[in-house]
Amino acid sequence: MFKRLMTAVAVSTTLLGAVTACSEAPTNSDPVPVTKPAAAQANIGINLNAMDSSIKPGDDFYNYANGNWQRETTIPADRASTGAFLVAFDATEKHKAALINELVNTQHPAGSDEARIADFYKAYTDTTTIDAVGMQPLAVDFARYAAISNVSELSQVLGSNLRADVDPLNATHYATENLFGLFVTQGLATPGEVLPYLLQGGLGLPEREYYLSNDPKMVQIRQQYQQYIQQLLTLAGVEQAAEKAARIFSLETKIAQAHVTRAESEDFTKASVVWSRADFSSKAPGIDWDAFFSAAHLDSFNRFDAYHAGAIPALSELVANEPLQNWQDWLVFHQINSHTDVLPTKLDDAHFAFYGTTLSGTPEQRSRDKRALSALDNYLGNAVGKDYVERYFPASAKAKVSDMVANIINAFHDRVAALDWMAPSTKQEALAKVKSLVVGVGYPDTWPDYSSYQVSATNAYANEVAGEQYRYAQQLAKIGKPQDKHEWWMIPQIVNAVNLPVQNALNFPAGILQQPFFDAKADDAYNYGAIGAVIGHEISHSFDNNGAAFDSTGAMRNWWTKADFARFAEQGEALAAQFDTYAPFDDLHVNGKLTLGENIADVAGLAAALDAYHASLNGQPAPVIDGYTGDQRFFIGFAQTWATKMRDAALRQRIATDGHAPGMYRALTVRNLDAWYEAFDVKPGDKLYLAPEQRVKVW
Template sequence: MSDRLIPALLLSTTVLTGLSACGDTTKDTVATVSGNVASAQTSTGQNAEQANAMPIGINLAAMSPKVKPGDDFYTYANGEWMKTTEIPADRSSTGAFLVAFQETEKHKTSLIAELVKAEHAAGSDEARIADFYKAFTDTAAIDAAGMKPMAADLARYQAIMDKQGLSAALGANLRADVDPLNATDFFTENLFGIFVTQGLATPGEVLPYFLQGGLGLPEREYYLSDDPKMVELRSAYRAYIETLLTDAGISDAAARAERIFALEHKIAAAHASREDSEDFTKASGVWSRADFDAKAPGIDWTAFLAAAQLDKQGKFAAYHASAITNLSALVASEPLDAWKDWLVFHHINSHADVLPSNIDNASFAFNGTKLSGTPEQRSRDKRALSALDEYLGDAVGRAYAEHYFPASAKAEVSTMVDNIVTAFGKRVEKLEWMDPSTKKEALAKVATIAVGVGYPDKWRNYDAYTVLPTNAYANAINGEKVEYAHQLAKIGKPMDKGEWWMTPQVVNAVNLPVQNALNFPAGILQPPFFDAKADAAYNYGAIGAVIGHEISHSFDNNGAAFDSTGAMRNWWTPADFAQFAKQGEALAKQFDAYAPFPDLHVNGKLTLGENIADVAGLAAALDAYHASLNGKPAPVIDGFTGDQRFFIGFAQTWATKMRDEALRARVATDGHAPGMYRALTVRNLDAWYTAFDVKPGDKLYLAPEERVKIW
């Protein structure tokens, strides 16, 4: 819940927050823009009337029309925006996603303000929302309470006398705070994280997944890399540990910080790499209860699992099997005092935002400014809205959807989804390289995708969540425990194919591989991604590409390993998979060449799944747009053809500015390439070359045989 660096907003996993410029432009500017692209189609009759009646959707003022699209398409679409847009002081990045986020935030601010002013029945969701908000924003009360709300937890760690007690404490801290399949979120400050859904290797059986954890920095390379910037961050982190302990009134802070830092270095060395973490084939192992004792000695697993409320569970998904073994060994080999110090620090660090201001400010100075370059912390009221999304997300989302997501928008987006799913299926049918047996499996997967638009069919029940109007720390702890119990309750029951993993107000979208399902929350179904009044070309290039992206995740390098039931099994012929892998290698090489800094290149392998989804999703969205024209020529609007508007709309949704620190962190840890490179996905579509008259000699030109065509 603290402001530690976690990869932020990106489609299907984390979402890249951003901002798109707004404004009008003159006819002279439009004429200049049109002069740099292929000749526009002639508008006559009905098409001319259509063109005059609908807004273009794309932001003309954001463009740099004098830039040749074939040399730098991203700058052509976003150049003026890049020059004039400033990253807000309380943000590490900005772009199109931030526009939608800020609009959603305005709506939530209005909703919460009304709830806080009104009286509510005790135990109602409205009362919970109001009380949570009041407690979180009452910094005077938080400061006055000091460390007292946490005293019992710190005493619990101090009372640990042996490795059995340590094991019980580690188990009691276990939370459902990671998501490797739907959000590529591997970060937890607890020694292990829990995720609950159908097992990768157990079709139809819901299991608790065990994932590695225990670090304060974003991931293992921050501890192990010799890169000078990583070395600098490690030094700053060591100092931060001492500062936080001092501010919390913990004695002998310097010596404790040294022990904690040394222990975390060993924890990092015990971790699986980020690349291995994103390879589901390496994470599908299933352990019995006896396997923990045999394969991972060191932790007292009887004590650990009893404290974690998992002592009656006989089967587990060992997502990070090697790390479970290695981390358990560290529990046995490292001094008890080091572990106790580590527990104290991470309990403080992970709850800094509900502790006194000096601790909260110190946390932001490191996690916000040093790690991601953000100069200013967000205001307390806005942070309260984010905290409500975390702890009472469905309750807030229900009110949000009722007020701000009309049925007409749900219907229109649902139609777009159906059209793009159909287009994707037709693309599969036309694949010449795919064996009929493989094609049959792929088409079955397309036909059975379950799509949720706007909000879930069933809303979360929060009756078990006690929220106090005067204790922000207790609300956070209670909320974590309630979420943990909610997730554990799914074990042993049939998987809910319709389960949502995002709240309606989130500006994001997700593919759920073991459910063969998609979620498109209401938060992203607004400008600049979707505008019911805008031209279809724009909407298909913007939200359509998002929809296509999520559909395509079912067939990226990881998604292609799952069948229509969500079971992970090989449904490919060897020749088909070899062809698929060959195209993936070509795409990885393409992205390896992108370098935001002279000393840092994008990792094509790490970002491959997202890049495959971008290529295939954009192609399917374009096909669906063409089909939506029902055989009629696309109207020309403001001098742009339909395909031009489609591609520009796509590029503008990936308008991105990031602080250097955040950009380095993104490249080092995130499975998504930065937005300015995702916009260059267009290089792989033949239609882009035609639309903008891109020819050999242009800097972005790829010969036809070099263009990646996977689906």
């Protein structure tokens, strides 16, 4: 999910990339016609068959660009949504399937990454063995939990279960089923110092509001979740499942009450608290912190970013005051729940029925072979990625996208330099931040070393646990060392992009550098409107409501004058109010404040991409292709990358928990650019019209 473009492959939307052409030129006053020419025309890039030219662009630009696609597209049975991201994801998946099939059927040297990939895949897809061994792989973990007899031993177990499974800065990923999650990078308040971050966790539902909201749908989900806990324990052979499910749910409700809100989680100023080792014992008594940190291999470190400092004391108090039996039951459930994909099929199916169908509305589980490819991405992603880019990401694509990135950074620089409302001191800092951006295109310069990761060809559960431990050790090794501004936080084959605020860096993985986001043979207007807007979006995250709090070194500090920030905040409030008006359901609208960072990045990024496209013309007029002007192709290309169909349950979950607005509303970013009004002759009285003073302009 760009800075977070969207959240990994929660990023699902579709554009269907077939190219057709149009023979009739549009006029400024009429909808753009869509007819097929007698002969092939230039590669326009946009999908004309997806459009519905009977719709007036100024009334409903999203359906003007995507209306036929919206009517004709069916969400796959194994998906909660579909769209342009899924098109690119499916293309990547086919490439990975071919790659993995070859690796699995070839002999490799012992200890090589290729052998690890092949063995992981074999174990994961061998459901016959997984079913036959049953719950045996968890016996050691269950014994650890049963042996807990006091708070110190509970603290030791909680520390030993800590994993590097959250990322609040780069992926807005806050959830972990462990009581706490670990993240490692430069501290928010410690420039140049790499720290371990400690985040709240411990929930099986997506976030605290699922436990605390009085909304009838949330109440129903809570009832279904408690039933699911009992079902999973029963299927796993755990005795007294009903009583234990009630205790687990009661404990999780108390954990949720201890959590800070999602809005607070996104407020970096509240998350920059640095605690010493001693602070945990004095400020958050309850947990035996010596036992916890020793088991977590963190006892040699003295400084931590207490990211959820408001929640840690209450969670620690629960460890001391809740009955040990409740914690033991909770540990057993989450050990099962977080690994059902490598446990017997009946548990795996129950997990999907709740998380896939009940929470997201997806009717069918994905096939095992495809899920194995996703699991490989999770645990051996860069090993797969290295082979993937060698086969499927040509140097020419890397070069072309790198040029586009440079052009859009230059355009953003020029936009900042031309601002008339910003004080010289603020502008100087902003320009320094633009100039010092570190950009990675396609894949990292250096690849991780997986030699310490032992992979079995027969034990899928052990492979997952070992993969979690490998990742954890990899992250611990960074603490106290100089920050690597070139560190990648995404694997090359993911269909996404990211802004890294404390590195002042951008990653554009190879997975998104393909159709329908990028086509090296297509018209520049399309590419700048599609992948160019993605590039601009990520650059702009350095200056959204959160990114603007970081300077060019990645340090979080206030480099704004009071008047400048007030002007910036005013525009943010206007944009939040604009998105609050978008309501897919009578009882639910988009949360403009929650999605503000992404929406700011969309507005500023689209404007910079348009400037870069204009600059690429070198003073020449844009060609008219199939009757479309350059700016029309640019805006249509942008809107088509946000073509989105979601199941109602998934859409509700997205709005409740995700910092990204649904794609059909992100496409309406165009309302804030004057050039869109000129391109499609949008006038007062049109439904999407905003008066010039109402159009949000940031950067």
